[in-house]
Amino acid sequence: MKTDRKKLPKLGKSTTAIHAGGLEHSIYGEVSVPIFQSSTFAFPSAEEGAARFSGEKPGYIYSRLDNPTVNALEESVATLEGGFGAVATATGMAAVSSVYLAFLSRGDHVVASSCIYGSSRVILESELSRYGVETTFVDSSEPSNIEKAMRPQTRMVFVETPMNPSIRLTDLAGAAAIAKKCGALLAVDNTFAGPTLQRPLEFGADIVIHSLTKFINGHADVLGGMVVTRDQEHYDRVKKVISLFGCTMDPHQAWLILRGLRTLAIRVEKAQENAMKLAHFLESHPRVTWVSYPGLAGHPQHDLAKRQMDGFGCMISFGVEKGLQGGITLMNNVGLIGLAVSLGGVESLIEHPASMTHACIPPEKRREAGILDELVRLSVGCEDFEDLRNDLDQALNRIGDYRSVTSALQAEMEASQEPGC
Numbered sequence: 001m002k003t004d005r006k007k008l009p010k011l012g013k014s015t016t017a018i019h020a021g022g023l024e025h026s027i028y029g030e031v032s033v034p035i036f037q038s039s040t041f042a043f044p045s046a047e048e049g050a051a052r053f054s055g056e057k058p059g060y061i062y063s064r065l066d067n068p069t070v071n072a073l074e075e076s077v078a079t080l081e082g083g084f085g086a087v088a089t090a091t092g093m094a095a096v097s098s099v100y101l102a103f104l105s106r107g108d109h110v111v112a113s114s115c116i117y118g119s120s121r122v123i124l125e126s127e128l129s130r131y132g133v134e135t136t137f138v139d140s141s142e143p144s145n146i147e148k149a150m151r152p153q154t155r156m157v158f159v160e161t162p163m164n165p166s167i168r169l170t171d172l173a174g175a176a177a178i179a180k181k182c183g184a185l186l187a188v189d190n191t192f193a194g195p196t197l198q199r200p201l202e203f204g205a206d207i208v209i210h211s212l213t214k215f216i217n218g219h220a221d222v223l224g225g226m227v228v229t230r231d232q233e234h235y236d237r238v239k240k241v242i243s244l245f246g247c248t249m250d251p252h253q254a255w256l257i258l259r260g261l262r263t264l265a266i267r268v269e270k271a272q273e274n275a276m277k278l279a280h281f282l283e284s285h286p287r288v289t290w291v292s293y294p295g296l297a298g299h300p301q302h303d304l305a306k307r308q309m310d311g312f313g314c315m316i317s318f319g320v321e322k323g324l325q326g327g328i329t330l331m332n333n334v335g336l337i338g339l340a341v342s343l344g345g346v347e348s349l350i351e352h353p354a355s356m357t358h359a360c361i362p363p364e365k366r367r368e369a370g371i372l373d374e375l376v377r378l379s380v381g382c383e384d385f386e387d388l389r390n391d392l393d394q395a396l397n398r399i400g401d402y403r404s405v406t407s408a409l410q411a412e413m414e415a416s417q418e419p420g421c
Ligand SMILES: *Cc1c(COP(=O)(O)O)cnc(C)c1O
Pocket: 091, 092, 093, 094, 096, 117, 120, 160, 189, 191, 192, 210, 211, 212, 213, 214, 223, 224, 225
């Protein structure tokens, strides 16, 4: 349900994250938004029920359509993103697929960044293609690549920034201008930055998508998604698809995510302070071959990051010596830093695409997609910097002696082999 935004002055990001979407107190004066764990809502009369169904009167009907706890979360994210309204979904992928379903029809064409989230790409490639929607994938770090791919049938431009796993950026204002000129919608998956650091609607995007599972919830314990729109027309369209297809969020899930959201600004502030220090540390480490972090002056889009982001974020990718084996050695030696996919939690997580998420892709294809063997992705959390640095340092230093470890092991194995075996 689209509620009237509280008539509040423009507040800071922390204040907004903490207060936006708060419901009116009930008679009990509760401070936390209650969990309205009810699948359906009673009407005081048949006439009132009819008025709610027709939209003549506001009021709750059924939780697949609207629920007060879910609405509170929607209102919070919409306020942070500066959107007209937002609709919550069960997962981030439910948000992505709802945006596709709401706006794409047979014969439409999509220009998408080749670095969008894997599942978002697979839906376009092998599911929507079955329904007659065609997609061209481009390196969106250069706006002219988007422009060259536009066709008269292009209905949507779909990008992310920062991108995974290169931590390169898409110029949002540039992408928005191209989409607008061609009459296409610009949809931006803002999961990697989050609304306290980047608000794509301010740069002309029409739709913003979030996997709330990441920074917004921030505690690696709940899944969720959100679609935020710039205007009512797109809001109504997305709302209809999400309600009809049943991608709706559950009230208990919404309450947990709302609890995480309240500390979004302070968590991201701490994590990106760690990220900046770690990026410098990694740059100077002898086992590290390169570092991609938008906050480093050497990042090719450092100026763009300053223009479109309020901070440089918490995601770093870097290369390690000895390629695939170096990455594996690092993964197997981190202690404090968790070896897991996902990102955006208070705990730091590390991932090596070539040996983990993208291991099933043939090496040549991986390289084509920019997934280098030596590339490691780090989601920086809120721990103490020194502890993260020490953990990375000891694990990186193991890369140097992996050869001698392996060859010593090999020599031992050879020596222990019975002749004739
Ligand atoms: C994780 C993620 C998704 C998918 O979200 P789920 O909550 O796992 O469904 C989509 N986009 C990006 C950028 C993500 O990181």
